[in-house]
Amino acid sequence: MKMHRYEKIWLFLAASMLVIAVVYSGVQTFALGQGPPSGVGMIDPEKVEETAPFDNPGISKIGDNEYEVVMILRAFSFEPNIIEIPAGATVHFKMTSIDVMHGFQVIGTNLNAMIMPGHIQEAKQKFKKPGEYLAICNEYCGVGHQLMSMKIIVK
Amino acid sequence: METIENKISTMSGSNRLDSRLTLMYFSIAFITLLAGGLLGLLQGLNRAGLLELPTNFNYYQVLTAHGILLVLVFSVLFVIAYFYSILSHTMDGLFPIVRKMGWISLITMLVGVVLVVTQVVMGNASVMYTFYPPMKASPWFYVGLFIVVAGIWIAAFGGFTQIAKWRKRNRGKHIPLLGFFAMGVFILLFFGSLGVTAEVLMLIPWAFGWTETINVMLSRTLFWSFGHTFVNIWYLTAVSLWYVVVPKVIGGRLFSDTLTRVVVILLVVSNIPGGFHHQIVDPGMSEGIKLTHALMSMVIGFPSLMTAFAMFFVFARVGKKKGAKGVFGWIKKMPWGDVRFLAPMIAMIFFIPGGAGGIAQNANQLNQVVHNSLWVVGHFHITVGVTAVLTFFGAMYWLIPYLSKRTLTPAMNKLGVIQTLIWTIGMVFMAGGMHTVGLLGAPRRTSYTTYGDSATAASWDPYLLLLAVGGTLLTIALVMIVYIVFNLMFFAPKGNTEFPIAQGEENASETPKWTERWTVWIIIMLVIVAFGYVIPLVDMIQNAPPGSPPFVTW
Ligand SMILES: [Cu+2]
Numbered sequence: 001m002k003m004h005r006y007e008k009i010w011l012f013l014a015a016s017m018l019v020i021a022v023v024y025s026g027v028q029t030f031a032l033g034q035g036p037p038s039g040v041g042m043i044d045p046e047k048v049e050e051t052a053p054f055d056n057p058g059i060s061k062i063g064d065n066e067y068e069v070v071m072i073l074r075a076f077s078f079e080p081n082i083i084e085i086p087a088g089a090t091v092h093f094k095m096t097s098i099d100v101m102h103g104f105q106v107i108g109t110n111l112n113a114m115i116m117p118g119h120i121q122e123a124k125q126k127f128k129k130p131g132e133y134l135a136i137c138n139e140y141c142g143v144g145h146q147l148m149s150m151k152i153i154v155k
Numbered sequence: 156m157e158t159i160e161n162k163i164s165t166m167s168g169s170n171r172l173d174s175r176l177t178l179m180y181f182s183i184a185f186i187t188l189l190a191g192g193l194l195g196l197l198q199g200l201n202r203a204g205l206l207e208l209p210t211n212f213n214y215y216q217v218l219t220a221h222g223i224l225l226v227l228v229f230s231v232l233f234v235i236a237y238f239y240s241i242l243s244h245t246m247d248g249l250f251p252i253v254r255k256m257g258w259i260s261l262i263t264m265l266v267g268v269v270l271v272v273t274q275v276v277m278g279n280a281s282v283m284y285t286f287y288p289p290m291k292a293s294p295w296f297y298v299g300l301f302i303v304v305a306g307i308w309i310a311a312f313g314g315f316t317q318i319a320k321w322r323k324r325n326r327g328k329h330i331p332l333l334g335f336f337a338m339g340v341f342i343l344l345f346f347g348s349l350g351v352t353a354e355v356l357m358l359i360p361w362a363f364g365w366t367e368t369i370n371v372m373l374s375r376t377l378f379w380s381f382g383h384t385f386v387n388i389w390y391l392t393a394v395s396l397w398y399v400v401v402p403k404v405i406g407g408r409l410f411s412d413t414l415t416r417v418v419v420i421l422l423v424v425s426n427i428p429g430g431f432h433h434q435i436v437d438p439g440m441s442e443g444i445k446l447t448h449a450l451m452s453m454v455i456g457f458p459s460l461m462t463a464f465a466m467f468f469v470f471a472r473v474g475k476k477k478g479a480k481g482v483f484g485w486i487k488k489m490p491w492g493d494v495r496f497l498a499p500m501i502a503m504i505f506f507i508p509g510g511a512g513g514i515a516q517n518a519n520q521l522n523q524v525v526h527n528s529l530w531v532v533g534h535f536h537i538t539v540g541v542t543a544v545l546t547f548f549g550a551m552y553w554l555i556p557y558l559s560k561r562t563l564t565p566a567m568n569k570l571g572v573i574q575t576l577i578w579t580i581g582m583v584f585m586a587g588g589m590h591t592v593g594l595l596g597a598p599r600r601t602s603y604t605t606y607g608d609s610a611t612a613a614s615w616d617p618y619l620l621l622l623a624v625g626g627t628l629l630t631i632a633l634v635m636i637v638y639i640v641f642n643l644m645f646f647a648p649k650g651n652t653e654f655p656i657a658q659g660e661e662n663a664s665e666t667p668k669w670t671e672r673w674t675v676w677i678i679i680m681l682v683i684v685a686f687g688y689v690i691p692l693v694d695m696i697q698n699a700p701p702g703s704p705p706f707v708t709w
């Protein structure tokens with residue numbers, strides 16, 4: 001296979017760029033702990049409300065300016081649908097869906113995750129700036145999907 | 156019988172019986188495009204807050220129909236018609252059995268599509284093009300999908316039959332380069348849809364109520380094994396035209412027959428696991444698996460970058476021959492006023508931001524920023540709507556007249572140039588708006604909403620207006636292309652139109668025999684698919700949570 005010299009250079013650069021992108025992803029995931037939300041816990045989707053911790057959804061303090069939010073997503077609402085935290089707090093979200101697939105995205109942050117029935121999704125986010133954050137469902141879940149949102153108030 | 160037909164075909168350009176088949180495909184494809192596009196306009200207007208849709212024909216119903224008609228029906232009909240035209244032209248006419256399979260495929264697909272669309276229109280299947288369970292559509296919706304896929308398979312096997320029979324008759328010869336692309340596309344059409352077929356076969360008994368629950372994660376993964384492969388089928392189709400037709404239109408030669416075939420092989424073998432990047436922020440999968448898949452998706456970028464080089468090289472070479480100077484001197488030497496060049500050229504230019512966006516979405520952390528936002532919709536309106544579809548449009552200006560034995564007049568060419576520019580500007584507005592507002596957090600697949608008068612949502616409004624402006628321009632261009640296609644089919648002046656196929660360079664080296672070893676490439680493809688999917692699928696089946704019962708949420 002005859003290849004032009006310029007093409008060899010170009011392909012070398014192309015391959016390097018792709019390798020760098022993947023290596024960088026790997027470093028972010030495993031060395032910096034910034035992997036994508038990948039909760040591996042499971043739950044019976046028909047018994048969400050009777051299974052701990054989802055029998056008691058809400059926010060609880062688990063450390064020094066560290067909180068855990070246990071959340072149930074259902075068409076077309078979040079439970080809880082409003083939480084308040086101090087600025088600088090790290091929040092660990094534990095979420096599942098009681099019916100169909102939903103998304104959870106906190107606008108203005110990088111927090112974005114799929115929430116599926118049967119799976120417990122986990123994600124954490126540090127809220128540095130005070131303000132009111134809009135969180136929405138970003139996966140179509142039915143006729144009221146456009147109404148599905150909640151608020152995170154950072155004081 | 157065959158030989159007489161073949162003689163007629165070489166004498167007069169296109170084989171009459173074959174062109175009747177492919178013109179029928181193209182007619183239905185463009186009617187579908189018109190219907191699907193008009194539904195798209197309704198959404199753009201609604202999303203911008205300019206139009207309220209009635210409850211018996213709501214946003215989500217319209218969106219479901221828009222997605223299915225364009226992503227599935229239009230593109231599949233187009234791709235099959237395009238490659239059947241190629242097989243007919245480059246292999247001395249279709250064999251009668253293959254032509255028959257083409258007709259059976261078309262009828263089968265139409266039966267399936269009617270079933271699917273009826274369910275959507277009746278409001279029994281507002282489940283989007285992705286139909287993620289446990290949202291449950293009417294079982295007939297899934298039955299319809301299965302019939303559509305069966306039709307696709309018949310067409311793919313028709314393609315395999317044609318190539319196999321031709322090879323038997325032409326021992327020792329290479330498959331013509333465009334036929335090589337056809338082979339790659341038919342392989343992807345068949346193997347790429349196996350996963351979704353398995354999914355649909357699980358959904359049918361569940362939707363009828365014969366089984367109680369469904370494995371949500373498994374369904375979603377099987378869906379995406381197909382969902383992204385289809386994207387690459389359009390892409391491979393567009394690329395075939397860039398490599399083989401565009402050089403001829405500008406008066407040049409092929410880049411390299413061998414390297415072109417290598418690009419086809421790479422795209423085919425590396426394709427199917429690419430779909431996993433749709434699941435980067437899913438639960439139930441470890442970060443290690445996700446990183447493996449980020450790598451596997453990234454591999455698809457490699458042949459695309461090869462293509463970028465090849466195209467640049469061809470342009471530069473033609474430019475130099477015509478006396479161009481400097482690195483970008485060729486730009487002035489290109490036939491910009493020839494729509495057969497202009498449309499695919501703009502398509503290629505848009506592949507630069509489109510491809511870069513694709514690489515960004517493949518990366519784990521960047522994906523998290525834009526996942527399920529309108530950014531993604533902007534991305535595929537650029538890649539599919541410009542890179543693929545504008546190339547398809549570009550093919551119509553010579554392929555339809557070739558098939559209908561008519562000619563492209565200067566006036567029609569001019570109309571085509573205007574159509575191309577309006578389409579491009581429309582996409583710039585629409586996709587540009589989507590990319591921007593997506594970065595600001597606006598979600599995809601969501602009708603107009605203020606989220607309880609949230610200030611954040613209000614800040615999206617100006618960008619959403621761009622969707623309406625772009626959508627309106629696109630609709631104008633859409634009506635124009637449909638007019639052009641039917642004009643070229645029935646009303647343009649009679650005559651013979653060339654099927655432009657570039658020849659290799661005179662000093663080009665012989666294409667090696669190993670490129671033809673399709674059995675080997677298919678095996679390698681299956682090994683790569685297994686490498687990507689066996690571990691996660693086994694895990695999803697063995698380690699599954701209790702399944703989900705059906706929900707109807709619309
Ligand atoms: Cu939702």
